[in-house]
Amino acid sequence: MSGARLATIALIEPELRGGRYALCTMCIGVGQGIAPLFCERLTPDHSACCSSGTALNRSATRP
Numbered sequence: 001m002s003g004a005r006l007a008t009i010a011l012i013e014p015e016l017r018g019g020r021y022a023l024c025t026m027c028i029g030v031g032q033g034i035a036p037l038f039c040e041r042l043t044p045d046h047s048a049c050c051s052s053g054t055a056l057n058r059s060a061t062r063p
Contacts, residue, residue: 003028010038 003026010024022038 007036007038010036014038 006024006026010022014020014022020039023035024038025033025035027033
């Protein structure tokens with residue numbers, strides 16, 4: 001399954017199942033991966049949906 005399809009499904013499923021978050025893990029090749037965490041959709045003013053009012057945006061790399 002392509003990364004685009006996985007991400008799209010992760011955005012749709014919480015709404016269908018009454019959930020709030022979706023985690024989508026994807027291989028991006030050469031031993032690398034990415035795991036986006038999606039929370040509820042953005043509000044009309046494009047503010048983050050999380051209860052703290054801040055977007056979840058964290059990435060980490062290992063040596």
